[in-house]
Amino acid sequence: MTRRFPLLLFAAVVLAGCAGTTEATTTTVPPATTLVATTTSPTPTTTTAAPPAAPTTTTTLPVTTTTVSPFARPDWLGTIILPLGPDGENGIPQPTPPELQDRRLETVDRLPPPPDDQFVATIGPVPDDVIARSTWTEECPVTRDELSYINVSHYGFDGEFHTGEMIINARFAEDIVGIFEQLHTARFPIEQLKVTTQEELDAPPTGDGNGSGAFGCREAVGSNSWSQHAYGLAIDINPFHNPYIKDWLIIPELADAYLDRERELPGMIFGDDFVVEAFAEIGWTWGGNWNSLKDWMHFSYSGG
16 A cells, blocks of 8 residues: 655754755865774773774775765775674774765665655565565565565655665554654655665675665574564664674674764764654664663664
Protein backbone atom coordinates (compact mmCIF):
# COMPACT_ATOMS: atom_id res chain seq x y z
CA MET A 1 0.00 0.00 0.00
CA THR A 2 1.05 3.63 -0.40
CA ARG A 3 0.80 6.18 2.35
CA ARG A 4 1.24 9.93 1.93
CA PHE A 5 1.69 11.93 5.07
CA PRO A 6 1.29 15.73 5.28
CA LEU A 7 4.32 17.72 6.34
CA LEU A 8 4.01 18.79 9.98
CA LEU A 9 4.36 22.51 10.68
CA PHE A 10 7.32 23.04 12.89
CA ALA A 11 10.80 24.38 12.45
CA ALA A 12 12.98 22.57 9.97
CA VAL A 13 16.51 21.67 10.86
CA VAL A 14 18.77 23.78 8.68
CA LEU A 15 22.09 22.32 7.67
CA ALA A 16 25.09 24.60 7.35
CA GLY A 17 25.76 25.26 3.72
CA CYS A 18 22.71 23.36 2.43
CA ALA A 19 20.90 26.53 1.36
CA GLY A 20 23.78 27.57 -0.87
CA THR A 21 24.42 26.81 -4.48
CA THR A 22 25.76 23.42 -5.55
CA GLU A 23 27.38 24.72 -8.73
CA ALA A 24 30.79 23.30 -9.51
CA THR A 25 33.72 24.95 -7.76
CA THR A 26 37.45 24.33 -7.81
CA THR A 27 39.27 23.92 -4.56
CA THR A 28 42.91 23.58 -3.62
CA VAL A 29 43.79 19.92 -3.36
CA PRO A 30 45.29 19.05 0.03
CA PRO A 31 48.26 16.72 0.20
CA ALA A 32 47.60 13.04 0.69
CA THR A 33 46.42 12.23 4.18
CA THR A 34 48.50 9.74 6.14
CA LEU A 35 46.50 7.77 8.65
CA VAL A 36 48.51 6.53 11.61
CA ALA A 37 46.85 4.53 14.34
CA THR A 38 47.83 5.73 17.79
CA THR A 39 49.02 3.40 20.50
CA THR A 40 45.83 3.81 22.44
CA SER A 41 42.29 4.10 21.20
CA PRO A 42 40.62 7.48 21.92
CA THR A 43 38.21 7.48 24.80
CA PRO A 44 34.74 9.03 24.29
CA THR A 45 33.57 11.49 26.89
CA THR A 46 30.98 8.97 28.11
CA THR A 47 33.59 6.26 28.89
CA THR A 48 35.64 6.46 32.08
CA ALA A 49 37.82 3.34 31.83
CA ALA A 50 40.96 3.56 29.67
CA PRO A 51 40.68 1.24 26.65
CA PRO A 52 43.28 -1.43 25.86
CA ALA A 53 46.11 -0.49 23.54
CA ALA A 54 45.14 -0.51 19.87
CA PRO A 55 47.22 -2.23 17.20
CA THR A 56 49.52 0.05 15.21
CA THR A 57 49.58 0.41 11.44
CA THR A 58 49.81 3.05 8.72
CA THR A 59 47.40 3.57 5.84
CA THR A 60 47.79 6.25 3.16
CA LEU A 61 44.80 7.74 1.33
CA PRO A 62 45.12 9.05 -2.23
CA VAL A 63 44.69 12.73 -3.05
CA THR A 64 41.12 13.85 -3.73
CA THR A 65 41.46 15.51 -7.11
CA THR A 66 38.39 17.70 -7.67
CA THR A 67 35.52 18.95 -5.53
CA VAL A 68 32.43 19.56 -7.66
CA SER A 69 30.08 20.58 -4.87
CA PRO A 70 30.18 21.21 -1.11
CA PHE A 71 28.68 17.74 -0.64
CA ALA A 72 30.80 15.78 -3.14
CA ARG A 73 31.89 12.30 -2.08
CA PRO A 74 35.70 11.84 -1.99
CA ASP A 75 36.79 9.66 -4.90
CA TRP A 76 38.68 7.32 -2.54
CA LEU A 77 35.60 6.61 -0.42
CA GLY A 78 35.08 2.88 0.08
CA THR A 79 38.28 1.88 -1.72
CA ILE A 80 41.01 1.85 0.97
CA ILE A 81 41.05 -1.50 2.75
CA LEU A 82 42.23 -1.29 6.35
CA PRO A 83 44.51 -3.88 7.96
CA LEU A 84 42.62 -6.25 10.23
CA GLY A 85 42.79 -5.99 14.00
CA PRO A 86 43.46 -8.80 16.47
CA ASP A 87 39.89 -10.06 16.15
CA GLY A 88 40.61 -10.88 12.50
CA GLU A 89 37.33 -9.32 11.38
CA ASN A 90 37.34 -5.58 11.98
CA GLY A 91 39.90 -3.06 10.76
CA ILE A 92 42.37 -1.14 12.91
CA PRO A 93 40.94 2.31 13.78
CA GLN A 94 42.55 5.29 12.09
CA PRO A 95 42.33 9.09 12.53
CA THR A 96 39.43 10.65 10.64
CA PRO A 97 40.45 12.15 7.26
CA PRO A 98 39.87 15.91 6.98
CA GLU A 99 37.11 15.41 4.39
CA LEU A 100 35.05 13.39 6.89
CA GLN A 101 35.61 15.29 10.13
CA ASP A 102 32.36 17.19 9.54
CA ARG A 103 30.71 14.72 7.18
CA ARG A 104 27.92 16.18 5.04
CA LEU A 105 28.04 14.16 1.84
CA GLU A 106 25.47 13.91 -0.93
CA THR A 107 23.08 10.97 -1.06
CA VAL A 108 23.50 8.46 -3.88
CA ASP A 109 19.99 7.89 -5.24
CA ARG A 110 19.26 4.20 -5.71
CA LEU A 111 15.51 4.76 -6.00
CA PRO A 112 13.59 7.62 -7.70
CA PRO A 113 13.45 10.64 -5.36
CA PRO A 114 10.06 11.86 -4.09
CA PRO A 115 8.22 14.44 -6.23
CA ASP A 116 8.26 17.12 -3.55
CA ASP A 117 9.01 17.80 0.12
CA GLN A 118 5.98 15.88 1.43
CA PHE A 119 6.64 12.67 3.35
CA VAL A 120 5.83 9.53 1.36
CA ALA A 121 6.04 5.89 2.49
CA THR A 122 5.03 2.44 1.28
CA ILE A 123 4.79 -0.85 3.17
CA GLY A 124 4.47 -4.31 1.65
CA PRO A 125 5.89 -7.83 1.39
CA VAL A 126 9.55 -8.09 0.48
CA PRO A 127 9.76 -8.42 -3.34
CA ASP A 128 11.72 -11.28 -4.88
CA ASP A 129 14.39 -8.99 -6.33
CA VAL A 130 14.90 -7.29 -2.96
CA ILE A 131 15.19 -10.64 -1.16
CA ALA A 132 17.71 -11.73 -3.78
CA ARG A 133 20.04 -8.80 -3.05
CA SER A 134 19.52 -8.88 0.72
CA THR A 135 21.22 -11.06 3.33
CA TRP A 136 18.14 -13.24 3.92
CA THR A 137 18.42 -17.01 3.54
CA GLU A 138 16.36 -19.88 4.93
CA GLU A 139 18.98 -20.27 7.67
CA CYS A 140 18.13 -16.85 9.13
CA PRO A 141 16.22 -16.75 12.46
CA VAL A 142 13.20 -15.05 10.85
CA THR A 143 11.05 -16.15 7.94
CA ARG A 144 10.55 -14.05 4.84
CA ASP A 145 6.84 -13.67 5.68
CA GLU A 146 7.78 -12.09 9.02
CA LEU A 147 9.52 -9.22 7.23
CA SER A 148 8.20 -6.13 5.43
CA TYR A 149 9.75 -3.92 2.80
CA ILE A 150 9.29 -0.19 3.28
CA ASN A 151 10.19 2.86 1.25
CA VAL A 152 10.35 6.23 3.00
CA SER A 153 11.33 9.68 1.84
CA HIS A 154 14.08 11.31 3.87
CA TYR A 155 16.13 14.49 4.02
CA GLY A 156 19.78 14.37 2.96
CA PHE A 157 22.88 16.27 4.03
CA ASP A 158 22.80 17.79 0.55
CA GLY A 159 19.53 19.61 1.33
CA GLU A 160 17.54 17.40 -1.05
CA PHE A 161 14.83 14.80 -0.44
CA HIS A 162 15.54 11.18 -1.30
CA THR A 163 13.82 7.79 -1.19
CA GLY A 164 15.26 5.20 1.15
CA GLU A 165 14.46 1.52 1.54
CA MET A 166 14.50 -0.90 4.43
CA ILE A 167 13.61 -4.46 5.39
CA ILE A 168 12.05 -4.50 8.85
CA ASN A 169 10.16 -6.92 11.07
CA ALA A 170 6.52 -6.70 9.94
CA ARG A 171 5.33 -6.24 13.53
CA PHE A 172 6.89 -2.79 13.62
CA ALA A 173 6.59 -1.63 10.02
CA GLU A 174 3.89 0.97 10.72
CA ASP A 175 5.70 2.25 13.82
CA ILE A 176 9.01 2.59 12.00
CA VAL A 177 7.36 4.52 9.18
CA GLY A 178 5.93 6.87 11.81
CA ILE A 179 9.42 7.50 13.21
CA PHE A 180 10.83 8.27 9.79
CA GLU A 181 7.99 10.70 9.23
CA GLN A 182 9.21 12.55 12.32
CA LEU A 183 12.80 12.53 11.05
CA HIS A 184 11.59 13.87 7.70
CA THR A 185 9.55 16.63 9.31
CA ALA A 186 12.46 17.71 11.51
CA ARG A 187 14.83 17.63 8.51
CA PHE A 188 17.09 15.21 10.34
CA PRO A 189 19.69 14.33 7.68
CA ILE A 190 20.38 10.74 6.63
CA GLU A 191 23.16 10.06 4.14
CA GLN A 192 22.00 6.66 2.87
CA LEU A 193 19.06 4.42 3.76
CA LYS A 194 19.29 1.11 1.96
CA VAL A 195 19.03 -2.66 2.14
CA THR A 196 22.23 -4.36 3.27
CA THR A 197 23.64 -6.85 0.78
CA GLN A 198 25.64 -10.00 1.47
CA GLU A 199 28.55 -8.54 -0.49
CA GLU A 200 28.65 -5.60 1.93
CA LEU A 201 28.65 -7.91 4.95
CA ASP A 202 31.49 -9.97 3.49
CA ALA A 203 33.57 -7.03 2.23
CA PRO A 204 36.88 -6.18 3.97
CA PRO A 205 36.69 -3.06 6.16
CA THR A 206 37.27 0.38 4.68
CA GLY A 207 36.10 2.19 7.82
CA ASP A 208 34.18 4.95 6.02
CA GLY A 209 30.69 3.52 5.45
CA ASN A 210 27.59 5.44 6.47
CA GLY A 211 24.68 3.32 5.33
CA SER A 212 21.62 3.37 7.58
CA GLY A 213 19.48 0.25 7.58
CA ALA A 214 17.69 -2.45 9.51
CA PHE A 215 17.67 -6.15 8.52
CA GLY A 216 21.01 -7.91 8.27
CA CYS A 217 21.26 -11.65 8.81
CA ARG A 218 24.43 -11.68 10.92
CA GLU A 219 25.75 -12.28 14.41
CA ALA A 220 26.16 -9.44 16.87
CA VAL A 221 29.61 -7.79 16.97
CA GLY A 222 31.92 -9.91 19.10
CA SER A 223 29.27 -12.58 19.68
CA ASN A 224 28.17 -15.99 18.42
CA SER A 225 24.51 -15.08 18.86
CA TRP A 226 22.20 -13.57 16.28
CA SER A 227 22.09 -9.80 16.20
CA GLN A 228 18.70 -8.15 16.56
CA HIS A 229 19.29 -7.00 12.97
CA ALA A 230 18.90 -10.66 11.95
CA TYR A 231 15.28 -10.52 13.15
CA GLY A 232 14.57 -7.13 11.57
CA LEU A 233 14.27 -5.73 15.09
CA ALA A 234 17.12 -3.20 15.00
CA ILE A 235 18.00 -0.10 13.01
CA ASP A 236 21.32 1.73 12.60
CA ILE A 237 21.18 5.44 11.71
CA ASN A 238 24.18 7.34 10.27
CA PRO A 239 26.84 4.93 11.58
CA PHE A 240 29.73 7.28 10.79
CA HIS A 241 28.15 10.13 12.78
CA ASN A 242 27.13 7.72 15.56
CA PRO A 243 29.84 5.04 15.80
CA TYR A 244 30.19 1.90 17.88
CA ILE A 245 33.06 1.83 20.38
CA LYS A 246 34.30 -0.90 22.70
CA ASP A 247 37.85 -1.16 24.03
CA TRP A 248 40.19 -0.49 21.07
CA LEU A 249 37.52 -1.05 18.41
CA ILE A 250 35.69 1.75 16.60
CA ILE A 251 33.10 0.97 13.89
CA PRO A 252 33.34 2.56 11.35
CA GLU A 253 37.07 2.61 11.92
CA LEU A 254 37.63 6.13 10.51
CA ALA A 255 34.95 7.74 12.70
CA ASP A 256 37.37 8.79 15.44
CA ALA A 257 36.32 12.46 15.14
CA TYR A 258 32.76 11.56 16.15
CA LEU A 259 33.75 10.11 19.51
CA ASP A 260 33.52 13.66 20.82
CA ARG A 261 29.78 13.79 21.47
CA GLU A 262 29.89 17.45 22.47
CA ARG A 263 30.40 18.53 18.85
CA GLU A 264 26.63 18.30 18.12
CA LEU A 265 26.98 18.19 14.35
CA PRO A 266 24.10 17.39 11.95
CA GLY A 267 23.32 13.68 11.79
CA MET A 268 24.49 12.93 15.33
CA ILE A 269 22.11 11.36 17.88
CA PHE A 270 22.00 12.31 21.56
CA GLY A 271 20.27 10.83 24.58
CA ASP A 272 17.94 13.77 25.12
CA ASP A 273 16.86 14.38 21.52
CA PHE A 274 13.64 13.49 19.71
CA VAL A 275 15.18 10.56 17.81
CA VAL A 276 15.78 8.58 21.00
CA GLU A 277 12.38 9.62 22.33
CA ALA A 278 10.61 8.54 19.13
CA PHE A 279 12.07 5.03 19.34
CA ALA A 280 11.36 4.86 23.08
CA GLU A 281 7.66 5.49 22.34
CA ILE A 282 7.48 2.18 20.43
CA GLY A 283 9.47 0.31 23.08
CA TRP A 284 12.87 0.36 21.36
CA THR A 285 16.05 1.23 23.25
CA TRP A 286 19.20 3.09 22.24
CA GLY A 287 22.73 1.65 22.23
CA GLY A 288 24.08 5.01 23.38
CA ASN A 289 22.74 4.23 26.86
CA TRP A 290 24.71 0.99 27.23
CA ASN A 291 27.44 0.79 29.87
CA SER A 292 29.92 -1.84 28.63
CA LEU A 293 30.14 -0.22 25.19
CA LYS A 294 28.56 2.60 23.20
CA ASP A 295 26.61 1.98 20.02
CA TRP A 296 25.25 5.44 19.23
CA MET A 297 23.86 4.39 15.82
CA HIS A 298 21.80 1.50 17.16
CA PHE A 299 18.13 1.16 18.13
CA SER A 300 16.57 -2.21 18.91
CA TYR A 301 13.46 -3.84 20.28
CA SER A 302 15.08 -6.11 22.89
CA GLY A 303 18.01 -3.86 23.78
CA GLY A 304 20.54 -6.11 22.04
